[in-house]
Amino acid sequence: MSQRRADIIADALEELVFTGGFNDGDRLDEIRLARQFDVSRTPIREALQRLVASGLAEQIPRRGVFIRQPGPVELMEMFETMAEIEGVCGRLAAQRISETALQDLDAANARCTAAVEAGDTDGYYRENEQFHHVIYHQAGNGFLEQEALRLHRRLKPFRRLQLRLRGRMQQSMAEHEAIVAALRAGEAERAAEALRGHVAIQGEKFHLLMSSLRDAAE
Amino acid sequence: MSQRRADIIADALEELVFTGGFNDGDRLDEIRLARQFDVSRTPIREALQRLVASGLAEQIPRRGVFIRQPGPVELMEMFETMAEIEGVCGRLAAQRISETALQDLDAANARCTAAVEAGDTDGYYRENEQFHHVIYHQAGNGFLEQEALRLHRRLKPFRRLQLRLRGRMQQSMAEHEAIVAALRAGEAERAAEALRGHVAIQGEKFHLLMSSLRDAAE
DNA sequence: GTCAAGATTTTTGTATACAAGAAATTCCAT
DNA sequence: ATGGAATTTCTTGTATACAAAAATCTTGAC
Incomplete structure (x- = not known):
């Protein structure tokens, strides 16, 4: 299946969002996540893109991506x-x-x-x-x-x-x-x-x- | 707005797909597209991820991403x-x-x-x-x-x-x-x-x- | 003490370098 | 000539390096 780390990380992040691991507005720090998952920023960024695409997070250019829980x-x-x-x-x-x-x-x-x-x-x-x-x-x-x-x-x-x-x-x-x-x-x-x-x-x-x-x- | 090249490229690619610029099964060659848009592979890859997320293309790990026109x-x-x-x-x-x-x-x-x-x-x-x-x-x-x-x-x-x-x-x-x-x-x-x-x-x-x-x- | 302008640090976005797996090609045995 | 194994080439996936924009901090004037 998907041997791509980016996908594994995206799944993990989605799960975290669903289980309330994040609050609305939380910033998803690329560097912190990279350290946390022990990978470089590249797969983290691809995972974040997936979250944004599925509507779980919002991306503000040059600012970062933020968790977006529905009100x-x-x-x-x-x-x-x-x-x-x-x-x-x-x-x-x-x-x-x-x-x-x-x-x-x-x-x-x-x-x-x-x-x-x-x-x-x-x-x-x-x-x-x-x-x-x-x-x-x-x-x-x-x-x-x-x-x-x-x-x-x-x-x-x-x-x-x-x-x-x-x-x-x-x-x-x-x-x-x-x-x-x-x-x-x-x-x-x-x-x-x-x-x-x-x-x-x-x-x-x-x-x-x-x-x-x-x-x-x- | 979105000054990110990745987004601009994704929009362009989507438009190409919609206007029939691609056929079903076409492989989206990162290197070729990078040359074509005169950027590195990084923004191309992010754009391709967006196409995949919106269902316009399919990604096969380690193989590439392919246009996926509905039958x-x-x-x-x-x-x-x-x-x-x-x-x-x-x-x-x-x-x-x-x-x-x-x-x-x-x-x-x-x-x-x-x-x-x-x-x-x-x-x-x-x-x-x-x-x-x-x-x-x-x-x-x-x-x-x-x-x-x-x-x-x-x-x-x-x-x-x-x-x-x-x-x-x-x-x-x-x-x-x-x-x-x-x-x-x-x-x-x-x-x-x-x-x-x-x-x-x-x-x-x-x-x-x-x-x-x-x-x-x- | 407050505010603002400039300098510094962080962080994102992009480019490039490298690693590993898949495809293509070569070369050999039959 | 053909089939298949080994090697080479090519491509993707990941890491790192660099550039530019934003955020933060510093410093100085009032």
Whole structure:
């Protein structure tokens, strides 16, 4: 695969950004990072370019590159966009999904429920992700799938914050069931709406996310 | 702005890719490009990284970076995705669009019609683009807007091929009218469907695109 | 003490040098 | 002549060197 150090470093930096290793506005010092990864500035710079290209950082010419965590507004916009894209995937998938995939969704849901009952948050998280990935794939459009995966990945660190809400996982499971039902029935619009509603952040969810953000900032 | 040569070179290369200056699979020789742009390999390499990041080229480690033009399947997928995203923008815009923006759309359409009558293809193209950009913006979601613009831009060279079809511009104008009507009425689903249909490639449009591609390949 | 202009240091951006892996070529055995 | 191994050449990836712009510090006038 990628034997390039620049890629390895870029992956490491992305992971650091996602796991909160950086704060908004942090400058990514080339020399410090070079020492830290024990390489020259060259691969560091290429890695930073990748971060900038993926929107995780911003480059100001002759000034450096800075971490750019989305603020509340942009975060809401990203979640709304994700909800819409999931809706699109759902509508297309309703017309294209295979019987095997429907069974996969059922299986993922079963494992999800089991994880909820066992209080296994990580397990729930993993299976939930699997569930959504299957839907992206079943939209039958490789390009759309990649876009969905990209945004999904980008929102990963923030989605985690959502799960804290009391009873959220139970409600989420009920929504999963409804989604599968719509997909199985081939009802495109219903599937789209169910997925939009499932992913969208409204009402209580909105306030929860905001307060989580405040907590994380402290 | 960006005084970085790497960015200037990246822009130039992107433009070259879009205007058909490269064929699929072409290797982007660092040394040749360095001579061509009269710089060292360093800024060339950074520019190439940007092309790779935006999906215009592919990098094979230790082998180089190669132009990667989308094939028929991927192109269809990209157009379908664009249609869906436009649909989403339309649905959101129907709920959020301002009166001023509606007038802008009318104005753009009028200029579009004038261009059609004058046989001014470039003018039509420009105003058509404007029309769509207004809708992206009126979706009221900056992130979604950027994504829409990105994909729109990526498809630009291929969209041009579509216009050749006899009477296509007239039909397109009628669709524009219907879209504005739906937006003005605030009918979200109707706006979404109108935009999806307007952008989607189906029936004759599909065959036209395929034959255009074949022609361009020769 | 404050402010500003000049000097100094840092840091980015680019060029060049070097190392290592891939491709091309040569050369030999059959 | 052909196939394949060894060598050479070429290219990418990384390190280092240098130039120019920005940031910081110093110094001096008020």
